[in-house]
Amino acid sequence: MRENGGAASGPRASHPSLAVALAPIAAAIFIFGAVYGTVSAPEMGAPMTFLASALVFSGALQFTIAGLLLAGAGPAALLAAAVTLNVRHVLLGAVLRPRIKAPAPARAGAAWFLLDETVGLALTHEGDAARTLWRAGPVCYVAWLAGTAAGLAGGSVDVLQSAAVAVFPVLFIGLAALSCRNRSGAVRAVAAAAVTAAVALAWPDARALAPVFAAIAVALPGGDS
């Protein structure tokens, strides 16, 4: 099946400005941060919770670590979680690499802002992807830190916590839709989701790596040469 990623039919043709696209993302990240601050503080303490947000800047990983700490996991389990959950960053970085012409130091700085959300924006906006990371990333970082601080200061956020569980799939569905270039991409996305769900249900221990391997598996069949 042919991939049609031309400018006229591609995802970049009809997308809103970066600021407009970024606003709902920043709001969602703020909510995640608030929930993280609330959930993590009892286990890690307020200073370490905020420091984790400042140094790690990865919601999925930080929530996982908070859960592992709550379950009494040791350092080896935490490091293993960090490795497995971060594998997707390697893949997303590789996806963006051809769209970046900036020199290595600028790429190293932009890497700090490589998130699922900023990658989605970089894939759908014109110009050097590193520039999009540099423009969108700081907004996401501030939203994450502000959310964490609000969660630490605000005590219980049960309503937000319940809604935040729903925001994860919604955000990823939105990013998948943004990234779809054509019918082939949509078919691959549905197939990858089905494979991932099947793997997660059949082998729960493999669930952390299932999305990466499913995405690679469905992307392999070519036909676009």
Next chain:
Amino acid sequence: MLLLAVAGITYASRAVSLVFMPSPPPRLERFLNRIPAPLFASLAAISLIEEPRHLAPPEVLLAAAGALIMSPRRSLLAALVGGLAGYALGEILL
């Protein structure tokens, strides 16, 4: 110390491809271009399955359905609005 190790692993995972990978040849680039949508869809799927083998609560599934309905618009804002509507519907009905 553990926190620094986790932060180091996370940054390294973000930087390794961006900094050290050369710009890929066209064939590899075409393959890489096919990855984001399936990867994000897979991450959506995994977030709908709770450990060990349970589906997410019904209102979360409805939120995902709302986002899916809006997905042809290819807008994050539309997906969030659809998700919010689905979630609200679930809260009202369930």
